[in-house]
Amino acid sequence: MTERELHSFIDVAETSHFPIQNLPFGVFSPAGGGAARVGVAIGDWALDLAVLQKRGLLSGKAFAADVFARPSLNAFMGYGRAAWQEARRLIQTLLRADNPILRDDAGLRREAFWPMAEVQMHLPAQIGDYTDFYSSREHASNVGRMFRDPAHALLPNWRHMPVAYHGRASSVMVSGQTIRRPWGQQRPGQAGDSPRFGPSRQLDFELEMGFFIGPGSELGQPVAVRQAAQQIFGLVLVNDWSARDIQSWEYRPLGPFLAKNFATSISPWVMTLDALEPFRCVGPEQSPAPLPYLRTPGNEAFDIHLEVRLQTAVNPEPVIISQSNFRTLYWNMAQQVAHHTISGCNLRPGDLLASGTISGPTPDSYGSMLELSWRGERPLTLLNGETRAFLQDGDRVTLTGWCQGEGYRVGFGEVTGKVLAAATSIQ
Numbered sequence: 001m002t003e004r005e006l007h008s009f010i011d012v013a014e015t016s017h018f019p020i021q022n023l024p025f026g027v028f029s030p031a032g033g034g035a036a037r038v039g040v041a042i043g044d045w046a047l048d049l050a051v052l053q054k055r056g057l058l059s060g061k062a063f064a065a066d067v068f069a070r071p072s073l074n075a076f077m078g079y080g081r082a083a084w085q086e087a088r089r090l091i092q093t094l095l096r097a098d099n100p101i102l103r104d105d106a107g108l109r110r111e112a113f114w115p116m117a118e119v120q121m122h123l124p125a126q127i128g129d130y131t132d133f134y135s136s137r138e139h140a141s142n143v144g145r146m147f148r149d150p151a152h153a154l155l156p157n158w159r160h161m162p163v164a165y166h167g168r169a170s171s172v173m174v175s176g177q178t179i180r181r182p183w184g185q186q187r188p189g190q191a192g193d194s195p196r197f198g199p200s201r202q203l204d205f206e207l208e209m210g211f212f213i214g215p216g217s218e219l220g221q222p223v224a225v226r227q228a229a230q231q232i233f234g235l236v237l238v239n240d241w242s243a244r245d246i247q248s249w250e251y252r253p254l255g256p257f258l259a260k261n262f263a264t265s266i267s268p269w270v271m272t273l274d275a276l277e278p279f280r281c282v283g284p285e286q287s288p289a290p291l292p293y294l295r296t297p298g299n300e301a302f303d304i305h306l307e308v309r310l311q312t313a314v315n316p317e318p319v320i321i322s323q324s325n326f327r328t329l330y331w332n333m334a335q336q337v338a339h340h341t342i343s344g345c346n347l348r349p350g351d352l353l354a355s356g357t358i359s360g361p362t363p364d365s366y367g368s369m370l371e372l373s374w375r376g377e378r379p380l381t382l383l384n385g386e387t388r389a390f391l392q393d394g395d396r397v398t399l400t401g402w403c404q405g406e407g408y409r410v411g412f413g414e415v416t417g418k419v420l421a422a423a424t425s426i427q
Helices: 049-054 074-079 081-095 106-112 137-147 225-231 244-250 273-279 333-341
Strands: 025-030 037-042 045-048 113-115 119-122 130-133 164-166 172-174 183-186 196-199 207-213 232-239 264-266 305-311 319-325 352-354 396-404 409-420
Touching (some): 049 081, 049 106, 074 081, 081 273, 106 113, 164 333, 183 244, 225 232, 232 273, 264 409, 273 409
Parallel strands (some): 130 352, 172 264
Antiparallel strands (some): 025 037, 025 119, 037 045, 045 113, 130 164, 183 196, 305 319, 305 396, 396 409
């Protein structure tokens, strides 16, 4: 049976991100109270996998009998791809329109299905480490043209390795939480002056994708690029909030710190590589050819349409301010895993690796306000006449993304966050 021919007994709109072809994993609890547990998204419903497992309907050979009753996906992530595929196959079979086991058991359906509006979503995993890459050639080139030499926008090492920094795992949050404008030092107005200190005036979003590590690796044992897919549990949307004025003052000589550590938002549902497989495509040509440990076949990209929507305090209607695509990334996920571990650095279940800002080749596909407003020099004009150089208090940013199949769509839902004013005092 082809992906298009798969149908569920649950009604799912063609534009829904969560048809039977997707089945992303997440962690939820009933909004009225109750323990967090693992589920999958199907249409407008969260399917409680702990209930199915308790009833003996998810008795897989590759994973423990209580793995879906836990408040995170870490244990399940650690089992590896054979377990993920087995679980997805069992769930997909139970949800098929021609399978009466779940379809015709009204009592079980009442127990196992929760309306999305009646659940609270949690972080999918306990994130031990978070690494943010810098893998978009267009984004890196734009930043180089703004801040360095327009004729030599990319630094000499950029085309030879996936550049990254280690982020702050403790401030990764699930979609829907508010973002407090950060305080910090900013560049002095005149040479020789003391740096300015106060709330950031150049708060920004970054359109990114991220992926969770599955089994992990041993300390001292690099992961070969051809084995990297076995480490990737699934993908989420990522908004790596950034304070550009703090960043421009602090990033030399060691790179991002306070400008990045105050908040990173992710979408709650994790789409597996198996759901993405029909949308695999060829990524950008890499020249010069990477060193042997980074060489991949070339079809390691995925055709994922991405959008950024901005809702202001004045205008409650969100407007699309950017459209990009995951396939434009120069360095792919397999290369990121291989480079991350080539030193012997170990990976652990639940580690989060993000792509860095995903910008396309045209101004309407740039993945940050820094680029959309070109460092604030060309403020973005919204449909209602408002302008934005950077984000203002009360702004709500929503990222969304999906792959379009024939007659169905698999997507990530969205990740959203609203900007609040800075704290009024520093204790």
